[in-house]
Amino acid sequence: MERFGVGITRTIDNQQELIFKCAISEDTYKDYSKHYLNISKFFNQQELFQMLAVNYLELNEYFESVLGQFIQKASANMLNDDDGVIYLVSRNSNRLLLNLLSSVRTYLDHTTTYLKRKYPKDSDQVKVFIKKTNELYDNNFEYRFIGKLRNYAQHCGLPMNGIDISIVLSAENKRQLVIAPLFKMNALINDFDEWGSRLKEDFKVINYDLKALKIMAVYYDLMMELNQTVIEIESKALGDSISFLENFKHEYFSAEEIGDSNNTTKCCVLSEIVRGDPNTREITFSAQVYPSLIIEIIKTVL
Numbered sequence: 001m002e003r004f005g006v007g008i009t010r011t012i013d014n015q016q017e018l019i020f021k022c023a024i025s026e027d028t029y030k031d032y033s034k035h036y037l038n039i040s041k042f043f044n045q046q047e048l049f050q051m052l053a054v055n056y057l058e059l060n061e062y063f064e065s066v067l068g069q070f071i072q073k074a075s076a077n078m079l080n081d082d083d084g085v086i087y088l089v090s091r092n093s094n095r096l097l098l099n100l101l102s103s104v105r106t107y108l109d110h111t112t113t114y115l116k117r118k119y120p121k122d123s124d125q126v127k128v129f130i131k132k133t134n135e136l137y138d139n140n141f142e143y144r145f146i147g148k149l150r151n152y153a154q155h156c157g158l159p160m161n162g163i164d165i166s167i168v169l170s171a172e173n174k175r176q177l178v179i180a181p182l183f184k185m186n187a188l189i190n191d192f193d194e195w196g197s198r199l200k201e202d203f204k205v206i207n208y209d210l211k212a213l214k215i216m217a218v219y220y221d222l223m224m225e226l227n228q229t230v231i232e233i234e235s236k237a238l239g240d241s242i243s244f245l246e247n248f249k250h251e252y253f254s255a256e257e258i259g260d261s262n263n264t265t266k267c268c269v270l271s272e273i274v275r276g277d278p279n280t281r282e283i284t285f286s287a288q289v290y291p292s293l294i295i296e297i298i299k300t301v302l
Contacts, residue, residue, distance in 0.1 A: 035241035
């Protein structure tokens with residue numbers, strides 16, 4: 001009795017049916033599962049980076065919307081009279097920044113664990129990743145600072161602790177409203193003892209308040225650089241898995257089944273097939289839909 005196989009599901013008039021096509025060997029199923037799991041784990045790891053990216057964009061978009069709201073008031077007096085609005089901006093900006101710092105820490109921790117579980121700890125893949133994180137730390141104040149700022153935010157206080165609102169003259173000699181969330185360094189340094197020796201040396205030179213959005217912009221670029229390193233580390237293994245899965249698809253499914261433009265047909269791999277009472281023709285099984293979308297998404301980054 002077959003235990004593994006392939007089939008298709010079809011949805012017609014909101015009714016779904018499964019058509020069993022053929023059996024496959026246990027070895028073929030194991031190979032398929034190995035490659036399916038490989039791309040799925042990478043996809044999930046990249047989802048963490050996408051969450052980081054969304055949190056970064058939301059932080060910037062929030063300040064764009066705040067600036068627009070303030071400009072609409074068209075009154076210089078509002079800089080003095082709207083303390084309640086400033087408190088609300090501070091609260092929301094810190095909420096968004098905390099989300100971003102949390103997603104950064106999650107991405108870094110999960111990516112390190114992901115690579116060390118997939119490859120030996122002394123493998124070239126793990127060494128390349130660790131080397132890259134060390135380079136980013138050694139060569140970039142922003143990378144060092146944000147890493148510790150997350151610890152500050154977790155244990156001591158709100159990380160974005162000031163907002164500068166001013167009116168400046170543009171190159172065309174026009175008045176422009178500028179809103180700049182700040183990291184007020186004296187307060188951050190005095191409230192936290194765990195900055196580390198390297199950052200304490202940095203602070204001797206950087207003894208002024210930092211514009212938070214500029215710092216986060218540089219840091220986000222560094223995180224994109226790190227994530228690109230992860231993609232490069234994984235590119236060969238992912239390429240091998242995609243090649244296997246696409247060959248599998250073309251071997252067991254027809255062009256019509258694969259290219260269903262209405263998305264009513266889905267290709268499936270079946271396991272744990274158990275046939276019940278022959279009179280009722282009952283069959284139980286587990287079905288795994290062929291990961292077409294995941295493959296196409298991964299191809300865009302390789």
